[in-house]
Amino acid sequence: MDLLVFDTRMPVGGSHLRKALFSAARCCSSVAGAGPRVTAEHRRQLAEDGVTVVAGVLAPDFVTELRTVSASLCADPSLAHLQEDAFTGSLIPVGRDAAFAQLVALPAALDVFGQFGWSPPSLRWMSGFVISKPGQSPSLGWHQDGWFWDEQVAYEQCAPAAPAPAQVFAMYYLADTSAANGCLRVLPGSHRAPGHALHAALGRAHSEEVRSASEGGWQQRPEHGEHAGAVDVPVRAGDLVLGDARVLHGARRNSTDERRSLVTLWYMPRFDGLSNRMQQGVSALHQHQCADVRHGWAEGVPHLPGLLPPLVHQGLASDGAGEFDHNLKFMDRTPGFVASASEAAREAYCTCALAIETVESGLVDKEDKWGR
Ligand SMILES: O=C(O)CCC(=O)C(=O)O
Numbered sequence: 001m002d003l004l005v006f007d008t009r010m011p012v013g014g015s016h017l018r019k020a021l022f023s024a025a026r027c028c029s030s031v032a033g034a035g036p037r038v039t040a041e042h043r044r045q046l047a048e049d050g051v052t053v054v055a056g057v058l059a060p061d062f063v064t065e066l067r068t069v070s071a072s073l074c075a076d077p078s079l080a081h082l083q084e085d086a087f088t089g090s091l092i093p094v095g096r097d098a099a100f101a102q103l104v105a106l107p108a109a110l111d112v113f114g115q116f117g118w119s120p121p122s123l124r125w126m127s128g129f130v131i132s133k134p135g136q137s138p139s140l141g142w143h144q145d146g147w148f149w150d151e152q153v154a155y156e157q158c159a160p161a162a163p164a165p166a167q168v169f170a171m172y173y174l175a176d177t178s179a180a181n182g183c184l185r186v187l188p189g190s191h192r193a194p195g196h197a198l199h200a201a202l203g204r205a206h207s208e209e210v211r212s213a214s215e216g217g218w219q220q221r222p223e224h225g226e227h228a229g230a231v232d233v234p235v236r237a238g239d240l241v242l243g244d245a246r247v248l249h250g251a252r253r254n255s256t257d258e259r260r261s262l263v264t265l266w267y268m269p270r271f272d273g274l275s276n277r278m279q280q281g282v283s284a285l286h287q288h289q290c291a292d293v294r295h296g297w298a299e300g301v302p303h304l305p306g307l308l309p310p311l312v313h314q315g316l317a318s319d320g321a322g323e324f325d326h327n328l329k330f331m332d333r334t335p336g337f338v339a340s341a342s343e344a345a346r347e348a349y350c351t352c353a354l355a356i357e358t359v360e361s362g363l364v365d366k367e368d369k370w371g372r
Contacts, residue, residue: 175258
């Protein structure tokens, strides 16, 4: 399909991501002599569509440095086990190289976050990965990265005056992207549609069950298909793609012979306002995936110490899979109400479910997970 053409028949409603608006947001986001500027359109896109692009956040020299570091990590034989999934490509924690400390606490990015209203100490960084798709690799399947679907914050954005997302991705592609080399694609508005039909058809994100590239027929699986309302998000190297963790997204196949790499960083814009249980989950994920950063990383990088979540001591058991599997026991990756959730989560879920019910009757089951 054409890039960024918005299909008005999309099932989740309320979204207006269109090529013209998207381009306008990119063009207007930089002012000569100043850092990138966040516009009302960026805010609207993030709130309603679940993703926006702030152009030109990384200087070209820094992009080159990050590309060199990423390439050397991908060439490191000791990290081969983190590159076995042909769909994702590499999934190498940024803690493997201190060069990424500068990126996590980059003043230009913190300035952008500040314009969205997110600042330390409530803004915390959780984790990050070098995701590098080799040339001639298949698409990365549709998925969402929310792991807190038993929490109130997973559902409160169905309310009209929605607060900041609980978790956002900051993606920096290290090369210009297009449909040919595996650009990002998203289903705008799906972060606010936990009853979206696609959820029930997908396996858990970044788990063993969705990484069997060797199996034939992957092209026919729903996570690799075309879906109504989906848009491509091609960017230039160094742009910042900011998105809600819950938005359904994936990447097109890389049909070129060049690697296509990005760094995905995960931030919690309002860590202080999260439940204790979720704060502990953030800290546990941080420790599990990026513990290396505590060993000397923060030294000499202004702002970084204030972005790190507190450490916790709790079980970090995974569901039995290897280091590549990003599913720990406390995570709830499936949208929809679960009986063990708190009363606050139940109320938020019901409000959200009622809002969706008026749009899509028949999808709502208040007693159990949607569609499962
Ligand atoms: O590879 C990409 O373009 C997207 C990566 C992604 O989906 C993620 O970091 O969650």
